[in-house]
Amino acid sequence: MSNASMEALQPSLQPQPGAPDNWKRFFTFSTDHKVIGIQYIVTAFVFFLFAGLLAMVMRGELLTPEADLVDRTVYNGLFTMHGTLMLFMWTFPMLNGLANYLVPLMIGARDMAFPRLNAAAFWLVPVFGVILTASFFVPGGPSQSGWWAYPPVSLQNPTGNLINGQSLWILAVALSGISSIMGAVNIVTTIFRMRAPGMGWFKMPVFCWTVLAAQLIQLFGLPALTAGAVMLLFDLTVGTSFFNPELGGDPVLYQHFFWFYSHPAVYVIILPIFGVFSEIFPVYARKPLFGYPVVAVSSLVITGLSGIVWVHHMFASGTPGWMRMLFMFTTMTISIPTGIKVFAWVATVWGGKIRLNTPMLFALGGLIMWVFAGITGIMLASAPFDIHVNNTYFVVGHFHYVIYGAVVMGFYAAIYHWFPKMTGRMYYEGLGKLHFVLTFIGANLNFFPMHPAGLMGMPRRVASYDPEFAFWNVLASLGGFLLGVSTIPFLLNMLSSWARGPEAGDNPWRAIGLEWLVSSPPPHENFDEIPVVVSRPYGYGSDEPLIANASEKE
């Protein structure tokens, strides 16, 4: 950014009256989307570390075939809380944090459409986080029915207390749903109505497309889970018979409610990561995103298809043959728009002047793991194979490649890429690369051995297992501990760089995008003057400016 436009922004760089301008603002009820974004990200990361610790206790247990470290009941609570926390306290809040921070900047808006609703949605997150973790301290411990909470298992209440691990679980999930709907209404309204002048749909960055696609799933999928959760709560506390087979209820209906949302939920978290990849590859390969309009629209195609695939989680639930065939087919179709994206990224990177900075390394690593997850995903979409490996470690390995391999690596890529923008400071590249190497090796060592173990028949959710699976489990546990260790250089890097890292400047990556035109960190209300967008994003190597009258173009 030129000096002249820097000066023009100076007045708005002043702290707003009444708002502290230091780290303390992250502990206030701020309505600034950037503060809320960072609040989400940091809160999510704290829970990520906690849920990761639970995972390491599990991997410690699985080092030996016997259940010697924790007993089976504790183990059930561990995997239930690990899954629930990772999904509801890490991936969704993390996604909301990224979307909150980036979307208004990327579309040229001063804030979200409803700033106060935005803050309220965020402050529900620590509340339901505390409710979930509190379940460790109630009689009977946390829920032990897995993150699916399938009845009739989830309807068992041996302690007889109204407040038990399972009812706290349902309460937290319902609150998480309310927060997500509030967030989704806000983000969808912001994207539809607050884009800068000139930013037509096909001039919007792909990240915003993917966030929009993801939030539409939240809006139209999440209520089904809420309905199921309400009915489950009544069954558990009042004694109704919706899902209780002993009273004539139908537990499989719960599975339909649950998966109608919870399968699309994986796209809620993976789609914005596709957006992150689409933002990062052009910058570090210095090339325009290949096939931009197709990549943009394919996100909405995935959203549409996501609503008709849920039964593939229920191939082994007594589902009739015709339904298996139908959902096998729809599930496999998802690979088409997804494949389009993968090919577009490969074509973007192909022949580019690649810079292997930490964000690019994480994006490439995430892409590799995502392709592997996609292949095992197609295998699992095939009903005969799925029934064979149903409830084995093969499934666990598959979704950890999706969720750790693609989503967590993608989040790391995003944090490194936008860290200079968020803090105004640069991270230490050496520590970043060390973090990447440890994470990539740790993740593959942790999650790859789950596939052979699963194919050999090792069931999931068990604290003890047949000694024939011991080799693969030792490997996986070592990988798990390595993943735990890998967060140390990351935390060191982030904390020390944020405090005293070198000044990053406004656009350290020489990237093209509205968020890079403002100072780092961006001033309150982002833009002194709302920019007028004249060309498509990702114009690397093109002479066309991104915005009208831009005093300087990267």
Next chain:
Amino acid sequence: MSTTNVDQSLEVATVHAGEHEEEDNRMFGFIVFLLSESVIFLSFFVGYIVYKQTSAEWYPAGFEGLEIREPLINTIVLVSSSFVIYFAERFLHKENLWGFRIFWLLTMAMGSFFLFGQAVEWMHLPFGFKDGLFGGTFYLLTGFHGLHVLTGVLLQGVMLGRSFIPNNYAGGEYGVNATSIFWHFVDVIWIILFILIYVWK
């Protein structure tokens, strides 16, 4: 007019444009929210249909089926109130504040009549929430809908109160429009619910 005045009036115009923009955003967001909420109702409807089609015993033992006469009256009142609220809004647009208040109050009365009718029906039914799948889904659906009617009536009360604050009715228009859309939404849901529960034997 001096330059300052021109500037000032421009500023006023911009502020007003901004306010309209914001109201439009709020309306857009509210409609998005209602679309999302309709999926909760849809899920309950699906549950009702699945249970009715698959369960071995639908009605609790000794129960023949629901009376349709009183609920029908209730339905007519609720559906008519959607027209009444429309006229109330029209009066507000024509800045006829008393016309608005009278028709608005009438809507509230009709909504309250519906709630009262439903409460009377609930008290006389021979089965409870825990009595089988029919009892469960019946109270779940009518209760969840009733909660929405109650919310609607309370919102209407707030809007009515706000109309007595001097010079406030123009600023209160977003609230009035949103409440009215909510009321139509509650109405449409009831029609589907009525057909499912009372008409479909």
